[in-house]
Amino acid sequence: MTHPLLRRLAHLLPPIQRLSQSRDAALRDRDAVLDRMQELIDQQAAEAAALQAARKAEAEREADARMERTLTMVRAEYTVLPRFGFHQPLDYNEVSLPPHFDPPVVRPDQKLPLPAPADRFGYPxxxxxxxxxxxxxxxxxxxxxxxxxxxxxxxxxxxxxxxxxxxxxxxxxxxxxxxxxxxxxxxxxxxxxxxxxxxxxxxxxxxxxxxxxxxxxxxxxxxxxxxxxxxxxxxxxxxxxxxxxxxxxxxxxxxxxxxxxxxxxxxxxxxxxxxxxxxxxxxxxxxxxxxxxxxxxxxxxxxxxxxxxxxxxxxxxxxxxxxxxxxxxxxxxxxxxxxxxxxxx
The missing domain is CATH 3.40.50.150 (Vaccinia Virus protein VP39)
Structure with a gap:
């Protein structure tokens, strides 16, 4: 004859199994949520890093653009020098050499040569x-x-x-x-x-x-x-x-x-x-x-x-x-x- 305690334990096994299964499912759900949270954290971190890199690149481009604008202004000042009263020089090098010109255009109907197109300063x-x-x-x-x-x-x-x-x-x-x-x-x-x-x-x-x-x-x-x-x-x-x-x-x-x-x-x-x-x-x-x-x-x-x-x-x-x-x-x-x-x- 089965001992009463064993019978009682036998009755408890299905609930215990269900409880164990529920616990295991809850743990799996928790792990899935944690994994998803980590994925979101990693994704947000990656997006934040990408945004920071983009902002840094944009800042560098803007800095480069500002520098180029500044250099353009400086070049204009020290090439044409309208405010300081100088002519437009051949160069600002310590040692100056004759400039390079494309060969002049020689026409049989003209006594004088024509400048090459590059030296016509905007004219045809x-x-x-x-x-x-x-x-x-x-x-x-x-x-x-x-x-x-x-x-x-x-x-x-x-x-x-x-x-x-x-x-x-x-x-x-x-x-x-x-x-x-x-x-x-x-x-x-x-x-x-x-x-x-x-x-x-x-x-x-x-x-x-x-x-x-x-x-x-x-x-x-x-x-x-x-x-x-x-x-x-x-x-x-x-x-x-x-x-x-x-x-x-x-x-x-x-x-x-x-x-x-x-x-x-x-x-x-x-x-x-x-x-x-x-x-x-x-x-x-x-x-x-x-x-x-x-x-x-x-x-x-x-x-x-x-x-x-x-x-x-x-x-x-x-x-x-x-x-x-x-x-x-x-x-x-x-x-x-x-x-x-x-x-x-």
Whole structure:
């Protein structure tokens, strides 16, 4: 006969088994929850590490960008130096060597070589277009001379902002036929060096500075012309007019292009182009017509000086006799032409 205690234990075994199974299931659930919690912790840690790495990388990129912006500003200051009055040098190395130029373009129909496209400073790479634009601008100067000086011989002519001779080259015939003396000055040293290498000795070319000073004697020049120079002069335009007046002979001509309402409307018309947006003020891009008397924007390498025509005429007449303020003179130009004379007395 089964002992009562054994019978009692036999009755308890199924509950004990169920309790044991429940405990084992609870332990398994606990372990699963702990494993899941660890997975979540590991995932959050990985995400936090990735976010931290991304933030660090973004901070490094931003730091690099700030450094590059700073270096760009420094390079601009110490390459163009508009605030310190120097020219644009060939380099800042301790030892300077002659610059490298691509071979000049030699054409059988041209007495003088053309600079390679890399040395045309933004003017057309196409040879025919480069020559045509230079000749059209030279014609503006010739016509002003014919209207106001007649047909004099032995003129002393200065190209103010001559670059690599885009316009100056077109007065070679006048030099040969009438003895015109041809001078060029530019704040950029590189094109002046190119001219020294490739143009004849009778072209007197000089590297200048952004400060109002020219290496010429008082009353020594008959004509000074410049294309897209006063479009870059932000604040010293009046001092430059006085300096140009100083070296002009009494009765001598000053022919310079400027930006007026015509140029404003031209740039506004092309306001969606990258080359316009990079270089011009938002005010000009937003307003189709010029509402202010003048606007100066940007740095020396940007076409940033705009005048209302009547304001330019009034201001320039303080220093010189304004003979004409002409609208753009050919299809390739959007700049007005100011023609002035140094008073005879």
């Amino acid at each position: 790479a196409d040879d025919a277009a480069y020559l045509r634009m230079g000749e059209m601008d030279a014609t503006i100067v010739r016509d002003a001379i014919a209207r106001h000086l007649g047909a004099p011989r032995d003129l002393a002519l200065l190209d103010f902002g001559c670059s690599s001779g885009r316009v100056l080259r077109h007065f070679e015939a006048e030099h040969a036929a009438h003895g015109w003396r041809l001078h060029g000055v530019d704040i950029q040293a590189r094109p002046i060096e190119w001219l020294r290498l490739h143009f004849p000795q009778h072209y007197t070319v000089t590297t200048g500075t952004v400060q109002p000073h020219l290496p010429f004697e008082d009353n020594s020049l008959d004509v000074i012309y410049g294309f897209s120079v006063f479009t870059h002069i932000k604040y010293l335009w009046d001092m430059w007019l006085l300096e140009l007046k100083r070296v002009l002979k009494p009765g001598g001509l000053l022919v310079q292009t400027i930006h007026t309402e015509n140029a404003w409307e031209y740039y506004h018309r092309y306001r969606h182009e990258d080359w316009v947006r990079r270089a011009h003020a938002a005010r000009m891009l937003d307003q189709p017509t010029m509402q202010v008397d003048w606007l100066h924007h940007g740095d020396i390498a940007v076409s940033q000086a705009f005048w209302k025509a009547e304001v330019a005429r009034r201001n320039w007449s303080r220093y010189l006799e304004v003979l004409e303020l002409l609208p753009p003179q050919h299809a390739l130009s959007f700049q007005d032409v100011m023609v002035c004379r140094k008073p005879a007395r």
